[in-house]
Amino acid sequence: MxxxxxxxxxxxxxxxxxxxxxxxxxxxxxxxxxxxxxxxxxxxxxxxxxxxxxxxxxxxxxxxxxxxxxxxxxxxxxxxxxxxxxxxxxxxxxxxxxxxxxxxxxxxxxxxxxxxxxxxxxxxxxxxxxxSEGLVEATVTSAKPLDAATLKKLTSSITDSSVVGKGRKLKLTNVVDESIKGGIVVNVGDKTLDLSVSSMLYKYNNLLTTPV
CATH class of the missing domain: 1.10.520.20 (N-terminal domain of the delta subunit of the F1F0-ATP synthase)
Incomplete structure (x- = not known):
């Protein structure tokens, strides 16, 4: 069981x-x-x-x-x-x-x-x-703290997406993680958008080491 x-x-x-x-x-x-x-x-x-x-x-x-x-x-x-x-x-x-x-x-x-x-x-x-209150929590991870203007743009962009949904509110939290080196990682519910430099480097390394 x-x-x-x-x-x-x-x-x-x-x-x-x-x-x-x-x-x-x-x-x-x-x-x-x-x-x-x-x-x-x-x-x-x-x-x-x-x-x-x-x-x-x-x-x-x-x-x-x-x-x-x-x-x-x-x-x-x-x-x-x-x-x-x-x-x-x-x-x-x-x-x-x-x-x-x-x-x-x-x-x-x-x-x-x-x-x-x-x-x-x-x-x-x-x-x-x-x-239950129509509030969607999301986190945006960055190597350095994001400024208010950037957070505002991200909040607006994510709110207008299908991930949040019409009539729902978004609560966006900025998490700092230097290991991602640059770029951002956005997590909304069970969905992740990885635009970090570390992720891109990992993909490039895989391409370079994969036999043709």
Missing amino acids: SSMFKASKLLSAGSRRFASTTSVKPPLDLYGLSGTYATALYTAAAKENSLPAVSTAMGKLQSLFVNDKRSRDILVDPTLTVSDKNEVISIISKKCDGNTVFKGFLETMAGYNRLDIIEDVTSDFQKLKNA
């Missing part, structure tokens, strides 16, 4: 503790274990009409991990007993203004010893939230 199938079965059983039976279709298909958990949380929150509250709590959880790494380390500590985990979850849930769906979800993850991927889950949940 695959890990994905196991996760789906476990989540189906666990989520019944904190969600109703109303059918909800997520706005985006996510894969991997973190995607499965994020989708389960999104679905549970939507069923209980508490998506805004859970989204806010997940955002605060992300900020908490950034500003207080000790909280993150304690939450994912594998040596904690079930009782200790529940106490930590209660404290963190209060810090994040989490409701019963949010707290129940963390307890479900703790019950299956999956809190080690909680940061990936929060990231995937954000993707679902953005998709």
Whole structure:
């Protein structure tokens, strides 16, 4: 039995503790274990009409991990007993203004010893939230930071493309990676446009070393 199938079965059983039976279709298909958990949380929150509250709590959880790494380390500590985990979850849930769906979800993850991927889950949940609001996230990687004018042109160009789609908004983030040497690499969802110098050099080298 695959890990994905196991996760789906476990989540189906666990989520019944904190969600109703109303059918909800997520706005985006996510894969991997973190995607499965994020989708389960999104679905549970939507069923209980508490998506805004859970989204806010997940955002605060992300900020908490950034500003207080000790909280993150304690939450994912594998040596904690079930009782200790529940106490930590209660404290963190209060810090994040989490409701019963949010707290129940963390307890479900703790019950299956999956809190080690909680940061990936929060990231995937954000993707679902953005998709539900018509927001598309994209990254443009460059060897040096791009200036505001270049970012504006790229944002306009990508927004007008079929990748984003009519009526949707684009959130473009510039990531700096000197290893690409020059040019840019654009990632939108599962699509990648590699216009980097390093990629071009790799292609040229392959051409030069391939027997004619």
